[in-house]
Amino acid sequence: MCESTHGCHFFNNRISLLYRMSKQLPQSVLIVEDRPDIARRLQTVVESTSGITLAGMASTLSQGIEAFYHLKPRLVLVDIGLPDGSGVDLIKAVASAEWEVDALVISIFGDESRVIEAIQAGAKGYVLKGQEMDKVGEDIMSVLEGGSPISPSIARHLLAVLKEANVPSMPKESVLTQRETEILKAVSRGYKRREIADQLGISAGTVGNHITNIYRKLEVSSNMEAVAHASRLGVL
Amino acid sequence: MIVLTAALSTVFLIANFGQIVPIPGAVKLTSGLICEEADCEPTTQMDLPYFTQKVAAADLRTTRFRFFLPSPEDPSVMQAVYVPKFADHIAVTLNGTELRSLDTTRRQWLEPQLINAPAALFNATENILDIVIAGRPSEGLELYPIFVGPRTVLHSAYIWRFGSGPAFARINLAFMLILGITYLLVWWNRREDSRYLWLGLSCACGCIVLLQFGYGILSGGYKFWLGTTHLAVAFYTLFVMKFIRIHLRLDELRIERILLLILLCALLIVGFVPDGDMQFWAFLVNTVTAVAAVAGLTVFWMYRTRVDLFDFFVIFSCLLTANALGTYEMILVYSPQPERSFHLFHFVPVCMSLVCLWVIVTQLVRSLRRYETLTETLSDTIALKTHQLEKSFNRLAKVERREAVDRERNRIMLDLHDGIGGQLVSTLAYMESTGNKDETLKDALEAALRDLALVLDSLDSHDSLTTLLGMLRTRLEPLLAEHGLRFSWQILDDPIVPQAGPSSNLHLARIVQEAITNVIKHAKASTITVYTDARTIMISDDGVGIDDANLMPGDCTGHGLAGMRQRAESMGADFDVRRSDKGTSVCLTFADQGATSMNDPAVNT
Numbered sequence: 001m002c003e004s005t006h007g008c009h010f011f012n013n014r015i016s017l018l019y020r021m022s023k024q025l026p027q028s029v030l031i032v033e034d035r036p037d038i039a040r041r042l043q044t045v046v047e048s049t050s051g052i053t054l055a056g057m058a059s060t061l062s063q064g065i066e067a068f069y070h071l072k073p074r075l076v077l078v079d080i081g082l083p084d085g086s087g088v089d090l091i092k093a094v095a096s097a098e099w100e101v102d103a104l105v106i107s108i109f110g111d112e113s114r115v116i117e118a119i120q121a122g123a124k125g126y127v128l129k130g131q132e133m134d135k136v137g138e139d140i141m142s143v144l145e146g147g148s149p150i151s152p153s154i155a156r157h158l159l160a161v162l163k164e165a166n167v168p169s170m171p172k173e174s175v176l177t178q179r180e181t182e183i184l185k186a187v188s189r190g191y192k193r194r195e196i197a198d199q200l201g202i203s204a205g206t207v208g209n210h211i212t213n214i215y216r217k218l219e220v221s222s223n224m225e226a227v228a229h230a231s232r233l234g235v236l
Numbered sequence: 237m238i239v240l241t242a243a244l245s246t247v248f249l250i251a252n253f254g255q256i257v258p259i260p261g262a263v264k265l266t267s268g269l270i271c272e273e274a275d276c277e278p279t280t281q282m283d284l285p286y287f288t289q290k291v292a293a294a295d296l297r298t299t300r301f302r303f304f305l306p307s308p309e310d311p312s313v314m315q316a317v318y319v320p321k322f323a324d325h326i327a328v329t330l331n332g333t334e335l336r337s338l339d340t341t342r343r344q345w346l347e348p349q350l351i352n353a354p355a356a357l358f359n360a361t362e363n364i365l366d367i368v369i370a371g372r373p374s375e376g377l378e379l380y381p382i383f384v385g386p387r388t389v390l391h392s393a394y395i396w397r398f399g400s401g402p403a404f405a406r407i408n409l410a411f412m413l414i415l416g417i418t419y420l421l422v423w424w425n426r427r428e429d430s431r432y433l434w435l436g437l438s439c440a441c442g443c444i445v446l447l448q449f450g451y452g453i454l455s456g457g458y459k460f461w462l463g464t465t466h467l468a469v470a471f472y473t474l475f476v477m478k479f480i481r482i483h484l485r486l487d488e489l490r491i492e493r494i495l496l497l498i499l500l501c502a503l504l505i506v507g508f509v510p511d512g513d514m515q516f517w518a519f520l521v522n523t524v525t526a527v528a529a530v531a532g533l534t535v536f537w538m539y540r541t542r543v544d545l546f547d548f549f550v551i552f553s554c555l556l557t558a559n560a561l562g563t564y565e566m567i568l569v570y571s572p573q574p575e576r577s578f579h580l581f582h583f584v585p586v587c588m589s590l591v592c593l594w595v596i597v598t599q600l601v602r603s604l605r606r607y608e609t610l611t612e613t614l615s616d617t618i619a620l621k622t623h624q625l626e627k628s629f630n631r632l633a634k635v636e637r638r639e640a641v642d643r644e645r646n647r648i649m650l651d652l653h654d655g656i657g658g659q660l661v662s663t664l665a666y667m668e669s670t671g672n673k674d675e676t677l678k679d680a681l682e683a684a685l686r687d688l689a690l691v692l693d694s695l696d697s698h699d700s701l702t703t704l705l706g707m708l709r710t711r712l713e714p715l716l717a718e719h720g721l722r723f724s725w726q727i728l729d730d731p732i733v734p735q736a737g738p739s740s741n742l743h744l745a746r747i748v749q750e751a752i753t754n755v756i757k758h759a760k761a762s763t764i765t766v767y768t769d770a771r772t773i774m775i776s777d778d779g780v781g782i783d784d785a786n787l788m789p790g791d792c793t794g795h796g797l798a799g800m801r802q803r804a805e806s807m808g809a810d811f812d813v814r815r816s817d818k819g820t821s822v823c824l825t826f827a828d829q830g831a832t833s834m835n836d837p838a839v840n841t
């Protein structure tokens with residue numbers, strides 16, 4: 001279901017994955033999910049996906065943070081809605097960790113507002129927990145390789161958030177280029193990476209790189225969500 | 237300024253106001269005898285006007301005059317003696333009968349005398365009129381030509397001279413009193429504006445001068461009234477100067493301090509000055525005052541740009557006139573034999589008071605105008621600000637309402653997502669982990685999950701139908717892939733929906749979902765084309781085409797066309813289903829809104 005799992009982009013990134021895997025095998029994964037069935041399912045996915053291995057599991061935020069610092073995993077799969085707090089706090093801890101570690105949000109629908117909040121906190125993307133097991137594994141690998149999942153709704157949110165970066169008080173690093181804006185518009189209208197690439201006369205991999213760049217800009221403008229919120233409400 | 241003052245003084249001298257002219261029907265006495273003794277023996281011939289030499293002595297001295305009169309032409313008419321100008325006291329005797337005795341309680345130097353002389357007192361042949369004049373040698377005694385004749389003939393001349401002399405001074409005195417008290421009261425209530433204090437004090441000084449001109453008060457002794465009168469003139473000049481200076485927004489002038497210092501010195505030494513030398517003392521005080529007045533006039537001229545042109549003209553002319561009148565008075569007082577008999581100095585206080593009143597009133601009028609303009613502007617500003625505030629308040633209330641709705645929507649979405657969504661996913665995971673192969677149950681759970689996603693997307697598509705369609709594509713693509721179908725995506729523009737919002741979004745999502753379900757179930761197609769522009773949304777396939785029977789109204793074949801039509805109408809769209817050789821198309825057309833994509837602020841920037 002996640003677009004990043006399809007197309008040339010995925011295969012192009014295989015080479016870098018192989019390179020990284022040769023250097024650091026296997027990559028340990030910490031799962032922080034409070035629903036036992038989903039946690040078990042994700043456990044199965046991780047265990048059955050080559051290249052990654054399960055470091056540990058936690059069902060609350062406090063357990064998750066403790067396990068994170070104790071196990072020092074390469075990857076954290078974290079649900080936002082945990083019983084004792086928001087997974088975003090763990091994502092922030094991941095973003096400021098001293099070792100190389102990425103965080104992915106576990107989401108049911110890729111609900112954009114929470115995914116964007118997570119990305120702003122430092123998450124690298126999201127995985128959908130309702131998908132086929134193979135696809136969940138592919139999503140994890142894709143994000144690890146640097147691919148960034150994106151949905152029309154997320155694209156639209158990004159446009160609304162990053163449009164505000166065009167005011168002089170915002171950092172220049174967060175201003176969208178014309179090409180990035182074109183790509184985001186096309187994604188928000190439901191076009192797939194391959195179709196966008198054909199329309200713009202570029203490769204699907206380049207479209208993926210653009211999207212990754214856009215995610216970086218979102219991190220730069222992490223404190224602009226309030227501004228975008230105000231914009232959506234018509235205050236600005 | 238000196239030249240101007242001198243020129244205007246000359247004009248007053250040439251004009252010769254109050255000149256003693258012959259009165260038709262009356263005898264004008266211009267020559268007589270001065271009696272050396274009380275019985276008028278021996279005598280010396282003299283002509284009127286007569287002046288004694290001014291000497292430094294302050295005792296009261298008298299001079300006796302004898303005139304010879306013819307008999308009245310008509311003895312039945314009441315006769316009178318009219319003495320237009322003398323100084324300072326007078327006694328009149330006709331043929332040995334005293335008509336007016338000497339009154340030394342009041343100085344009558346400015347007050348003409350009309351004394352009744354009954355016709356019975358007149359002799360048939362010759363009549364003797366004895367006049368005694370008393371006064372201070374230092375000031376000089378004087379007697380101007382005398383008229384004798386019928387009272388009615390002399391009365392009008394007397395009235396004119398009395399009216400413009402002492403009577404005018406007395407009226408002015410009342411006026412100045414009222415004005416002075418008013419100014420001081422205003423100052424008491426508005427002490428930050430010292431102009432009213434100086435005006436009030438100047439009026440008080442003016443009153444002292446006018447008392448002398450109107451009544452010739454001699455209380456307190458010679459030195460006291462003489463000193464008080466001349467110092468009053470000097471202080472009057474000082475106070476008016478202060479008023480003008482403050483009105484010009486200037487700091488204290490050096491000339492003010494010098495004048496004040498000199499006047500204080502004059503006040504200190506006055507106790508040591510002999511009575512006979514008081515006139516010299518007064519002369520010095522008057523000279524200093526005159527110099528200060530000219531200096532004040534020069535300062536006003538230098539700072540003339542600080543007042544309006546018209547105000548300047550009025551104030552300057554009055555100041556200049558006051559200076560010229562002062563000079564004219566000094567000429568009259570200090571000439572050994574003044575040719576002019578009519579004093580004008582009592583016009584100065586009223587002239588200056590009027591100009592000060594003018595300044596105050598015009599300023600008040602201007603202040604009132606400014607106040608009115610300010611009030612008007614303030615009212616406008618208040619109205620404008622109130623309007624703006626009202627708008628802001630309404631906007632804020634609207635924003636707050638939207639925020640509240642947004643919060644509530646987010647809460648519902650999160651509840652649906654984490655609650656029902658979580659349960660559905662958990663159940664699917666449970667089935668998977670327990671090896672449950674019930675495909676019907678699994679399909680139903682997946683369909684429920686898709687439906688939930690549809691509702692959530694409808695709630696959170698930011699009023700953009702193309703984003704909603706994009707999300708639908710993302711959700712449905714795996715399902716299509718399972719059935720060997722693919723999308724041909726042709727999204728050109730965001731359709732403009734009459735009533736955009738989650739409700740319309742959900743209607744559209746259901747229509748599209750229904751249309752796609754129909755394609756999967758019935759069409760045997762390989763491609764589903766989704767097309768949109770500003771007015772159209774079309775879902776078409778390349779399948780076998782819908783049966784004509786199903787296109788009839790009242791369709792109940794399970795294609796759900798009636799429901800789709802109803803939803804389209806709720807959205808404000810025309811709904812159309814067509815069959816062609818290439819398959820079936822479902823088309824929603826919106827009325828032209830006359831604008832492009834106004835409901836898509838994010839994408840169309």
